[in-house]
Amino acid sequence: MLVILARDKSPLFWPLHRQFVGDRIDVIVDRRHHERRREARPSSVDRRSGDRRGLSLDEQLREQGWAVVGDDVTRRPRVEWIVGCTAMSRRAPSS
Numbered sequence: 541m542l543v544i545l546a547r548d549k550s551p552l553f554w555p556l557h558r559q560f561v562g563d564r565i566d567v568i569v570d571r572r573h574h575e576r577r578r579e580a581r582p583s584s585v586d587r588r589s590g591d592r593r594g595l596s597l598d599e600q601l602r603e604q605g606w607a608v609v610g611d612d613v614t615r616r617p618r619v620e621w622i623v624g625c626t627a628m629s630r631r632a633p634s635s
Contacts, residue, residue: 541610549605
């Protein structure tokens, strides 16, 4: 399983890395500077398989500041809860 943090959420890297070190869950910070597709040109073939529910990876990073990638449906809710709680606890207090 993989937790990807948006660049602006990089302060969460070490707390999450320590939290997941024994669980075989990797934590990384998104290093991309630009969107992968620079031109809005249609693809000749639709290579997606199955239906695509939920937000795309880019949308999750933009809206939540993090994304969880992996197929382990039994661990996913716990991982998402821990990341969400850590992100909430690290927010700057509002004035």
